[in-house]
Amino acid sequence: MRPSAFQRSITEQGRWQFTRALRATSLWFVLVGLAAHALGQNPGTLPSPGALKNLTIGQLMDIDVTSVSKRPEKLFETASAIQVVTADDIRRSGATSIPEALRLASNLEVAQIDSRQWAITARGFNNVFADKMLVLIDGRSVYTPLYAGVYWDVQDTLLEDLDRIEVISGPGATQWGANAVNGVINITTKSAKDTQGGLLLGGVGTDLRNSAGARYGGQLAPGVYYRVYGKYFDRGDSVRSDGRRSNDAWRTIQGGFRVDWDAVANNSFTLQADAYNGSIGQVGPDNIRVNGVNMLGRWTRTLAENSDLKLKVYFDRTHRRIPGSFTQDLNTTDLDFQHRFPLGTAHDLVWGFGYRVVADDIVNTPANAFLPPRVSRELFNAFAQDEIILSKDRLVLTLGTKIEHDGYTGLEFEPSARAAWTPNKQNTVWLAISRAVRTPSRVDRDLFSPATPPYRVAGGSHVVSEKLIASELGYRVQLDPRVLVSLATFFNDYDDLRSLEPLHPPLAFPVETSSGLRGRSAGAELTAEWRATPAWRLRAGYTEMRVRSEPQPGAIGRGTRNSIVRDPNHQFHLRSLWDLSAKWECDAEFRYVSAITNQTVPGYSEADFRVGWNPSATWEISVIGKNLLHNHHPEFNAPGSRREIERSVYTKASWRF
Amino acid sequence: MAFLTAIACGGKWWVVGRWWTVGLFVLCALRATAADSAAVAPPSAEYQVKAVFLFNFAQFAEWPARAFADARVPLVIGILGDDPFGAYLDELVKNEKIGERPLAVRRYREVKDIVGCHILFVSRSEAARFDRIIPVLKGQSILTISDADAFTRHGGMVRFVTDSGKIRLRINVEAAKACGLTISSKIIRPATIVTAGKD
Numbered sequence: 001m002r003p004s005a006f007q008r009s010i011t012e013q014g015r016w017q018f019t020r021a022l023r024a025t026s027l028w029f030v031l032v033g034l035a036a037h038a039l040g041q042n043p044g045t046l047p048s049p050g051a052l053k054n055l056t057i058g059q060l061m062d063i064d065v066t067s068v069s070k071r072p073e074k075l076f077e078t079a080s081a082i083q084v085v086t087a088d089d090i091r092r093s094g095a096t097s098i099p100e101a102l103r104l105a106s107n108l109e110v111a112q113i114d115s116r117q118w119a120i121t122a123r124g125f126n127n128v129f130a131d132k133m134l135v136l137i138d139g140r141s142v143y144t145p146l147y148a149g150v151y152w153d154v155q156d157t158l159l160e161d162l163d164r165i166e167v168i169s170g171p172g173a174t175q176w177g178a179n180a181v182n183g184v185i186n187i188t189t190k191s192a193k194d195t196q197g198g199l200l201l202g203g204v205g206t207d208l209r210n211s212a213g214a215r216y217g218g219q220l221a222p223g224v225y226y227r228v229y230g231k232y233f234d235r236g237d238s239v240r241s242d243g244r245r246s247n248d249a250w251r252t253i254q255g256g257f258r259v260d261w262d263a264v265a266n267n268s269f270t271l272q273a274d275a276y277n278g279s280i281g282q283v284g285p286d287n288i289r290v291n292g293v294n295m296l297g298r299w300t301r302t303l304a305e306n307s308d309l310k311l312k313v314y315f316d317r318t319h320r321r322i323p324g325s326f327t328q329d330l331n332t333t334d335l336d337f338q339h340r341f342p343l344g345t346a347h348d349l350v351w352g353f354g355y356r357v358v359a360d361d362i363v364n365t366p367a368n369a370f371l372p373p374r375v376s377r378e379l380f381n382a383f384a385q386d387e388i389i390l391s392k393d394r395l396v397l398t399l400g401t402k403i404e405h406d407g408y409t410g411l412e413f414e415p416s417a418r419a420a421w422t423p424n425k426q427n428t429v430w431l432a433i434s435r436a437v438r439t440p441s442r443v444d445r446d447l448f449s450p451a452t453p454p455y456r457v458a459g460g461s462h463v464v465s466e467k468l469i470a471s472e473l474g475y476r477v478q479l480d481p482r483v484l485v486s487l488a489t490f491f492n493d494y495d496d497l498r499s500l501e502p503l504h505p506p507l508a509f510p511v512e513t514s515s516g517l518r519g520r521s522a523g524a525e526l527t528a529e530w531r532a533t534p535a536w537r538l539r540a541g542y543t544e545m546r547v548r549s550e551p552q553p554g555a556i557g558r559g560t561r562n563s564i565v566r567d568p569n570h571q572f573h574l575r576s577l578w579d580l581s582a583k584w585e586c587d588a589e590f591r592y593v594s595a596i597t598n599q600t601v602p603g604y605s606e607a608d609f610r611v612g613w614n615p616s617a618t619w620e621i622s623v624i625g626k627n628l629l630h631n632h633h634p635e636f637n638a639p640g641s642r643r644e645i646e647r648s649v650y651t652k653a654s655w656r657f
Numbered sequence: 658m659a660f661l662t663a664i665a666c667g668g669k670w671w672v673v674g675r676w677w678t679v680g681l682f683v684l685c686a687l688r689a690t691a692a693d694s695a696a697v698a699p700p701s702a703e704y705q706v707k708a709v710f711l712f713n714f715a716q717f718a719e720w721p722a723r724a725f726a727d728a729r730v731p732l733v734i735g736i737l738g739d740d741p742f743g744a745y746l747d748e749l750v751k752n753e754k755i756g757e758r759p760l761a762v763r764r765y766r767e768v769k770d771i772v773g774c775h776i777l778f779v780s781r782s783e784a785a786r787f788d789r790i791i792p793v794l795k796g797q798s799i800l801t802i803s804d805a806d807a808f809t810r811h812g813g814m815v816r817f818v819t820d821s822g823k824i825r826l827r828i829n830v831e832a833a834k835a836c837g838l839t840i841s842s843k844i845i846r847p848a849t850i851v852t853a854g855k856d
Contacts, residue, residue, distance in 0.1 A: 046702045046705055046706075049705070049709070049745070049748060049749050052705065052706065052709040053709060053712060053749070053753075055709070056843075057710075057713060057717075057843055057844055057847050058847050060706055060709060060710060060713070060824065061823055061824060061825065061826075061847055062823065063702070063706050063823065063824070075821055076821070193781050193782075194781065194784075194805070194806060196781070196782070196784040196785040196805075197784060197785030197786075198785070217785065218785065219782060222739060223739065225782075534849075582852045582853060617788065617807065617810045617811045617812070618788065656807070657788075
């Protein structure tokens with residue numbers, strides 16, 4: 001098929017700017033790279049065996065042994081608002097999907113829209129396609145560049161294989177790249193080495209009607225571990241406000257594998273893949289069909305104690321057919337390289353680059369159309385970051401920038417400066433200033449309705465990136481060995497937010513997608529963790545936030561104030577994890593989310609409850625109740641089309657062998 | 658880069674498989690050229706520290722008299738399954754003595770090979786077989802240690818846990834006592850005590 005004139009102009013213009021971008025930045029990167037090779041081969045910093053033997057047990061426990069292939073995670077001293085959800089947290093929450101597990105991070109707004117759709121973001125501007133959050137699964141971006149957002153209904157894996165979920169609220173663009181504007185959700189699965197043996201799972205319930213999963217992990221050769229898994233689930237409908245069923249029940253089957261090879265002490269390889277197929281009910285002629293396959297390879301080479309190279313390549317293909325709306329195929333190919341090395345004793349540098357090709361093919365319908373229907377875009381990025389120790393163990397300054405190029409808007413710079421001051425082991429104060437952008441996606445530029453002129457809604461050829469300047473200030477304090485409190489505050493200033501501008505004012509229609517809004521948000525995220533007794537832990541989170549938007553000066557804007565604000569002003573979470581005995585666990589969670597004024601979603605309180613029984617080391621049986629306080633309640637969307645979430649109960653059994 | 662564009666535009670995603678294979682070969686070639694320098698590389702910081710912990714257990718645990726044939730029989734640190742320590746552990750305990758007793762390191766492929774062992778590090782490679790391995794060791798006065806998930810849940814005595822980059826100990830004191838072993842409070846105090854059936 002011949003590319004259209006429009007498509008050609010995009011790629012030609014893109015190539016020209018791309019070359020310029022390369023020239024502008026390559027010299028600097030070459031210099032950094034040379035410096036790396038000249039100075040980066042520092043020997044390890046671990047004491048000699050003789051010295052190690054003379055340490056006390058307490059001193060041994062103080063040594064940071066984090067695998068040198070990763071940047072050591074000194075969570076307490078991190079200069080950003082990060083929350084970590086561990087595998088055990090997920091197991092004890094009774095979460096049955098990744099979005100449900102994300103409710104454990106109190107710095108996120110998580111609203112269930114219907115049986116399969118979720119609105120999830122940090123720090124405001126939430127929506128079905130919350131477009132300012134970057135979501136990664138094992139380093140693979142699942143942010144769809146077509147719609148700007150995440151299709152949560154196809155982001156899944158065996159939850160028992162999840163290692164951790166890191167949720168960073170606030171911009172992460174310097175390290176993670178475009179669209180990490182309001183936050184980053186980084187989901188990682190366990191190494192195949194840590195999932196050896198068999199696991200069988202089964203569950204029945206009222207919402208998650210049937211679910212089954214199986215995993216087996218073994219060894220292919222010495223040092224080469226693998227696992228294969230498969231899962232299936234069948235979920236029931238959400239309901240309308242009057243309690244009628246809404247015909248959005250769905251089923252998905254998914255499978256995959258992961259192979260990890262620690263070749264020799266300083267090389268490791270990972271190869272993993274997933275494939276899924278699902279059928280989702282909708283009001284209309286036929287079910288929505290989704291399927292996809294992805295494959296990822298990673299190579300890490302350790303050069304020295306604080307120095308390594310990482311190379312990652314992945315391919316991701318997704319297909320979605322929404323009868324009556326459109327059919328889309330999206331192929332993403334991505335390559336990333338990263339090099340980390342120390343420079344002297346005070347500098348820890350990381351630099352790298354990435355290249356991605358995103359190609360989609362859309363079958364339009366008369367109601368609305370992506371024009372042109374078929375587009376391929378190239379994205380290029382390079383980044384460098386220097387962590388500078390200004391005073392050992394006390395004051396760390398991190399400076400960095402990412403340079404990103406995409407075919408729509410050309411070069412984007414995303415610099416940040418972060419500082420963390422740790423006067424003693426009990427206190428950390430951090431502050432950060434960063435710039436982040438959300439680059440335009442197909443939905444901003446190319447969506448037209450109806451499919452042929454005259455258009456009522458036209459794509460915006462002038463849509464530019466949404467820009468954010470964020471200031472953050474945070475404080476963490478270990479009040480007592482059992483009490484950890486952390487507070488993150490932020491002020492965000494947004495420009496060029498997406499809007500719909502009338503083409504012939506004062507007529508309300510036709511409209512064109514434009515960048516005519518600006519916004520501000522401010523808030524505070526407070527979390528506390530208390531190990532009351534060895535058997536009882538409590539965790540609380542409170543978020544207070546105000547989000548505002550308004551037309552930019554000079555914009556014709558039919559947008560009224562706060563037209564794109566759909567966020568609760570406050571949220572409160574309380575979670576209790578209690579080991580009744582070696583065999584019994586009892587866990588509860590309470591949450592309060594205040595009203596979403598724009599959508600007249602009332603504020604609500606809900607509670608979940610779980611009882612777990614481990615009759616032996618290999619068996620676990622649990623009963624979980626979700627949303628127990630109401631028959632059904634709404635969490636998102638305007639009345640009328642809105643769906644509500646019902647109380648549900650399910651029971652689950654797992655057997656390890 | 659052109660080939661990536663071609664693949665992505667054409668939608669012939671299976672072509673990636675071919676490039677993938679080529680890529681893997683290139684990686685292997687790179688690895689091969691790098692292998693010489695890596696052959697004598699010490700284990701990661703994590704396993705260096707864990708090796709020192711094993712040495713500490715030799716010093717700060719007490720075995721019943723029946724565990725040793727006589728006063729000069731070496732105290733044996735065994736590794737079951739894949740060895741993550743390499744020569745580092747052997748170097749570490751060489752010429753060390755607990756009183757009159759020297760230390761020795763032995764490697765075992767299978768649980769039935771274990772004879773005269775005092776501290777047994779069970780490698781992660783054995784994680785799938787814990788429920789078969791641990792019952793066999795019971796009553797043998799062997800201090801069992803591992804860093805694999807669920808080790809203590811299956812009845813193992815000591816588990817290394819990495820928490821925020823630091824190594825922590827989880828010890829099932831009851832299980833050690835049941836085998837006649839006494840672990841010094843120097844190790845117990847900074848550790849987390851777990852009960853049977855718990856991680």
